[in-house]
Amino acid sequence: MELRIFTEPQQGASYEQLLAVARATEDLDFGAFFRSDHYLAMGGDGLPGPTDAWITLAGLARETSRIRLGTLMTAATFRLPGVLAIQVAQVDAMSGGRVELGLGAGWFEAEHTAYGIPFPKEKFPRLEEQLEIVTGLWATPVGETFSYSGTHYTLTDSPALPKPAQPKPPVLIGGLGATRTPRLAARFADEFNLPFASLETSAEQFGRVREAAEKAGRSPDDLIYSNALVACVGRDEAEIARRAEAIGREPAELRANGLAGTPDEVVEKIGRYAELGASRVYLQILDLSDLDHLELISSRVRTQLS
Template sequence: MLLRVFTEPQQGARHADLLAVVRRAEDAGYDAFFRSDHYLPFSGNGRPGPSDAWTTLAGLARETTRIRLGTLVSPATFREPAVLALQVAQVDDMSDGRVELGLGAGWFAEEHLAFGLGFPEPSERFDRFEEQLEIITSLWSMPVGERYTFEGAHHRVVDNPGLPKPVQAQVPIIVGGGGKRRTPQLAAQYATEFNIGFCDLDEVAARVGRVRAACAAAGRDPATLALSYAATTVVGRDDAEVARRVQAIGADATELRRDGLCGTPAEVVDRLGALAALGVDRAYVQLLDLADLDHVDLVASEVMPQVA
């Protein structure tokens, strides 16, 4: 199983904080560094303030050499699809082909209001999300020299040259969430990875079943769709260290043990083993205390070798 660091900078982080984490993660052997794409914190004051995800990743692309970089996930409500396709392709070039795009319908109403972004009803957000997936994948895959036009209910693109192209032949696209119908259908049609997050094992199994059924209905081999799990992660060498780290992020230990990756290295390895039995092959370890670089090292040294 691949282990990927997942951060929430909107809760309060400077670029220097993220740079320290990504450098430590790269040195420690993590497969990837991902960040959320949000403009407001979920709690607290979020100081020194939010940062734009793709601006951040562009900077980190030039400061790293191996680790993959991406968003989990960019809301389709934040950026026009042709502009996002250009941004991601440019960061892919800056990283020499290490970028992945997690894309979702958007859900956090308050940040849209705060930044003057439209926030339609869920059905329209999913319609926009689907159009974005169609436009972005088409712009990246169309032959050089051709022009792309799309006339949708929510997006219009006319004679776009589809440039620049990403360095990668196919930028991995991550789709995820708990939607029972459209989310698995869109993943089956467009995604290279389906992400399941912040839920117990029974719910993981249910979502895996739905997306595999959607693949079969679309005529796609389910084995071609990677499955991943994202969870708040707290690991300690003993129960006291676990309790200290849980307290540091203001979390509830009972909830973390049910819906996250929480405990001693042995306990977390067991949890990852149960996820692997359900078909999950990569885990996004959400680390909320970005100053705790020892935590990054502990997961790498005591968990990663047992699940690699």
């Protein structure tokens, strides 16, 4: 089981804070630093204000050397697909081939209206076209061109440059949709991620994705299955309560809906997700100033997982 660190900078984080967390992620032997792609806080003042996901990752690409870097999830509404393919390829080159693209349809209407970003009704068909275009641009051999004619996007004789450092950066698709999401994952995803889902929901959705992969003529084992869950780990009840209070949550609720408790409790619950087929967990870290939290998870949780 690989543990990755997942941050929500729209809730309030400077680039310097994100850099500190990314460096701790690398120093403490976690597998990756991921961040959300949002422009508006979901509660609270969000000070000092939002940071752009791909600009952040470009900076971190030059200031880290080992960890993977990516998004959960970039919104298809935020960027034109050709521009997104260029951005991700460039950051991949800047990192030496360590980038992964999580791409979703977009859902938070308020952040769109706050920053003048169109919020179309037909978001899922746009996501499907974006996936076709981004992966198609990367797959086009150098010296050839890429064209695409869809309902929402048209590309004509694109040189399909630049190329990423990796042959193809891994693509992550996630969500709880019962039909379209598994179908899209079966077509395009290297990894299927479930955000904040229970064991029961994870079992059902992983099963749907595996079934969709089989129907698409793909081995279900070709995909990586992962969960994103809020983390709140403490050596004792007092430390657990202190960390829960810092993020405005209750220990009992976090134990029920996330990865909360003592290190041994958290290891046991991660093991239950592993039994369902998950091989990665993205630990949502909401208090970015508490680097001791990361150290505890690394030394007492990560080291117990094979």
